[in-house]
């Protein structure tokens with residue numbers, strides 16, 4: 030996202046634009062709301078007239094501390110034009126104009142900034158407003174609302190002061206709600222409110238409507254920089270220097286009796302994506318009342334019976350808007366005494382399923398092409414559609430709703446502390462860890478639990494960040510829950526109690542918490558990827574079929590469009606097969622670590638501890654056939670596609686017993702007089718290999734150089750497996766990857782060793798083995814010396830997990846649990862650098878290594894195999910950086926395929942992967 034901020038505004042700039050002068054292409058200058066109001070005006074739709082003060086004026090004000098010198102004049106002229114157009118006057122005691130002052134930035138920031146309604150009311154105009162409307166109650170109620178809203182948003186007074194007075198008035202009148210307040214009470218209230226303003230600010234509530242207007246405009250400018258607005262922008266990665274526009278508009282009133290009302294509507298269902306308009310209507314009410322939820326709204330269809338004419342008009346307008354924007358639109362409208370007014374429109378937000386269905390519908394309807402459909406859906410949305418889901422068909426018991434903080438569906442027994450969670454997991458029971466909030470002490474419990482539920486904190490809370498990092502389902506901030514750690518229970522607002530061990534189900538996407546264990550099923554979209562269209566459609570309802578069809582259409586197009594190949598990280602034959610079904614074009618990272626653990630660990634220990642060449646060669650000889658079999662099976666599953674096999678890369682200590690455990694064992698044995706000789710040798714070896722920082726210790730290529738024969742063994746196993754596959758008529762395409770290289774010398778030594786092995790195996794078996802040998806780039810030094818390394822390496826694969834750790838100098842395990850939530854909350858990162866590549870730092874190393882490597886070796890093959898390979902924003906970066914492929918976990922492959930295509934279609938500025 031690029032900043033729309035211009036350089037310092039030129040003198041004599043125009044800052045004010047009538048709605049009739051702008052259009053939807055002017056969002057940078059007019060903000061989203063203003064640009065769309067102008068667009069509707071241009072379309073000839075009934076928009077209450079008004080004008081927009083540009084974001085440029087806001088930026089000027091925020092920089093200079095004063096509005097641009099000419100702003101007051103420009104506003105005055107625009108106001109005069111508005112007065113002429115409406116035939117009313119601001120402050121006129123006979124025919125008063127009332128206006129709203131509405132904020133509106135380029136990107137929607139719901140609820141973050143301010144709007145002031147009914148500007149123009151004062152002691153002189155309130156009577157005329159009452160007379161014109163034929164409604165005293167309406168006029169006085171509007172006046173008291175203006176003072177209340179103005180005091181809060183413009184004067185910065187505590188709204189509590191006014192609420193308390195309002196409640197007193199309601200109580201004194203002996204009624205139940207403020208809508209019933211009689212006119213004299215409202216008049217008294219206005220007078221009381223003005224008293225509060227005087228008392229709090231030392232000045233009267235401004236009676237001059239022009240002053241009200243200018244003060245409100247500046248207050249909207251300032252609302253751009255409130256703490257919560259800044260925080261919101263940091264989290265949503267909206268630049269801070271855009272500023273907001275201000276819209277000044279004639280007020281229209283939906284609360285003037287039964288011929289009036291207000292509503293919101295969508296041109297299609299934003300939840301399911303079903304065709305047909307969808308909305309709510311509230312007769313005799315203003316827009317704020319709909320949002321406040323004071324009264325129950327009617328479905329939009331009810332308007333047809335109340336006011337057929339306007340229903341028809343509105344339907345026409347919605348059709349026009351869809352035609353015009355070629356997308357789902359949402360609208361706000363008001364009917365004032367039979368006259369329909371459009372107050373807002375924008376391309377509407379929608380759920381993931383709706384995004385896919387609507388994009389495909391629009392293609393079918395011939396409104397957009399497939400490229401545009403691709404731009405309209407995101408990898409994040411596709412990812413959401415792939416999480417397992419609860420099967421809700423059997424009926425549910427909804428307990429409460431919090432925030433969906435980490436997607437997925439999990440059911441388990443409630444536990445209230447980490448230790449209980451760990452113990453339960455050891456017993457093989459699924460548990461949901463329930464905490465008010467979590468901290469690093471809860472980590473073990475979070476690992477043990479199938480899901481996490483908290484009553485406090487939002488999407489950047491510790492629980493949310495850590496759960497997302499672990500891919501664990503979490504619902505956070507379920508504030509209705511009263512958690513009692515002592516009693517080991519939680520209480521719902523209705524008094525119901527859930528005790529420890531009771532079973533609940535949590536949905537990390539919707540934030541819903543249900544009683545009991547709901548059945549979990551794989552999503553239809555996953556079935557589609559894993560087993561094809563027919564399997565996904567089997568027993569699916571029509572909306573689901575339509576969704577799957579949409580995903581299919583869009584994915585086929587994505588595969589035609591993308592330049593990047595998408596490979597998968599897969600270590601086992603099963604993973605390799607699944608990756609292939611998910612559309613992977615090979616394996617970008619096949620780790621060999623786990624192949625050495627389990628029952629083979631003992632052989633590896635012998636290898637490490639070998640006292641002489643013979644012992645070492647014996648151990649290697651034992652490992653060889655086992656490794657060969659591993660590779661044969663994986664090469665078979667990926668026949669014809671590249672398989673990048675990484676030579677062994679865990680810290681050595683993972684193969685040896687724990688130092689403390691072993692010391693105790695030896696001590697006990699010696700005490701008991703038993704023979705501890707072999708244990709003693711082991712202890713000595715373990716001591717020798719003990720490391721303070723295993724992450725920075727003897728691993729990767731370092732291990733290969735220190736432990737003679739180890740890498741040669743692996744290369745031999747790969748070579749022999751390939752020969753075996755060739756003899757069977759297969760097409761094995763192994764690539765050998767050396768981990769943790771920091772200097773070209775390390776790489777050259779291993780390549781010499783490997784080439785010799787390949788040559789001898791090829792000769793002996795009469796087969797051709799032309800495997801590329803390359804390296805991971807996962808240390809800053811490797812990136813910095815990429816030109817040298819490229820002399821030896823035939824490919825680079827960026828290991829962005831380690832590269833992120835070593836560039837920042839922190840280890841993921843330590844930081845994610847300990848301080849990332851604080852960093853996210855305080856805005857050091859907008860998102861964890863382990864989730865999305867840190868473009869400015871780590872990304873720069875990647876780009877440098879790409880460019881300098883390719884300068885030396887133009888056909889250098891480039892890929893990435895960190896988890897970033899499946900992250901939408903990172904995929905765009907890797908596309909732009911010129912990589913050949915990304916590699917990610919099999920389940921992320923479809924997401925990466927989609928985003929790789931979107932990266933081709935979206936320019937840098939337009940790429941919005943959220």
Ligand code: ADP
Pocket residue numbers: 077128129131132139140144146278279280281282315316317361363372373
């Ligand atoms: P938000 O950005 O929070 O949606 P808006 O600027 O849309 O804020 O204003 C909030 C509500 O105020 C609108 O939904 C509408 O009901 C009411 N409103 C704003 N301007 C007018 C107007 N000119 N006439 C009547 N109501 C208005």
Ligand code: MG
Pocket residue numbers: 361373
């Ligand atoms: Mg609005």
Ligand code: MG
Pocket residue numbers: 768807828831
């Ligand atoms: Mg690594």
